[in-house]
Amino acid sequence: MRKQLVQILGFLTSSLGWTFVLCTMAMDYWRITQLGGQGGSFIIKVAWYWSNLWKDCFTDSTAITNCRDFPVLWSVTPFVQGVRGLLMCGLTLGFFAVVLSFLGMECTFIGGGDKTKDKMLFSGAVFHVAGGVSNIAGYCLYINRVARTTFSASLEPGILRYDLGPPIFLGLVGCFLILLGAIFYAVTVFRVICPESKVVYAYGGGTYMVPRSRGRTYTGYYKPSWQNGSYQGSGPSNSSKISKLSQTIPTKMSERDAFV
Template identity: 35%
Template sequence: MPHMATEIIAFVLSVSGWVLVSSTLPTDYWKVSSIDGTVITTATFWSNLWKTCVTDSTGVSNCKDFPSMLALEGYIQACRGLMIAAVSLGFFGSIFALVGMKCTKIGGSDNTKGKITFSSGLLYVLSGLCAMSGISLYANKITSEFFDPFFVEQKYELGAALFIGWGGSSLSIIGGSILCFSLNETIKAARITYSYNGVTSVKSARTNLQDRKNSHNAHRGLPKQFDKNAYV
């Protein structure tokens, strides 16, 4: 029961992290910048992996999609690939986890389910690492441009999507690690259940054989003591 509860907690953490990572792809604010007037903000510039937009003080947004994937900067292409890989790995990890967990009725024997659970945990860890790498790469580009005194173009700050992605990738890594470690508990339980008792079995057989011999001699009815009139 404790092992099953651990798997359920790890599964919830991993799926929650995968959902958070997946939600960052359509999120608008990967990086954001604003131009302040004397009283109110006159314009807000924001961008994500797919488009760049500007929102004026009335709330009207004008967006421009990136024209060509091949013409994009290298870090955006890398972030797209890493995030899509993270979502895909997390999806397959969720399927494997549902098959391999002890609370489900599919997957075969405990040994087989343990190996499937280990595979799901490994997929979740890889998913979290891909998402963490992509988001960190994007954030590094923003911070390097912001603190570069020779960068004269529009400077941006970290958007909300980056913090959501960091949190989701951390949950995926933690949950996946717990699922991987659960395989060791399954192996230990199998070793205890199928421990070798050969020496005890041989000893028991010899003891039973000696007891049978003693019982046979006792039932023969031979007198143990004889007095002087025994043959009279």
């Protein structure tokens, strides 16, 4: 039950983060700057310049907005094109991650057996991590471009100093949620995907380490030679129980007993 709850929490968290990133693609005010302001208690002149991934806009004090859409695909500003590509790649990976995670959850009745579902869930976590890293790279590229202009000592005429808008912060929160959900997924299936080797103790301190070979385990007894023991293995099996010895240890007869 605890495993199911953690997986459900991971699914809700990662899906919410993926939705946040998707919403930022269509939001306005990725970067914004204000011209003018207040003089005393009267507004002298104010205007806002703002941009997103698809257009540049100007809004005056009368709430009239004029926008200029970015040109065709191959003539867009390079950094904007790079942000678009990284975010779209991250969203695509996130979509496949959501599907794999949903099929691999223990509470769903589709996706195959338990081992298959665990592998699918682990694959979904990997896709979420890759998509989250791609999204973070896209936002960081945009932030770097805005910061370089904002903190520059001297700017050419006509270049404005922009501030970061709400979509950037919403997208970063979404990336954090995606990575957090992937961690929840990985915690529930990591032990199943990567099991640890076990050590079996038998007969006076003799040890035998169970090897891992393509998902199978080999169990058996090991008895030190100084105890006149023998080794008997049970062969490849899916059970972790130790088989019992089917042979008894022969004892040597003394000459007197043989004579009698």
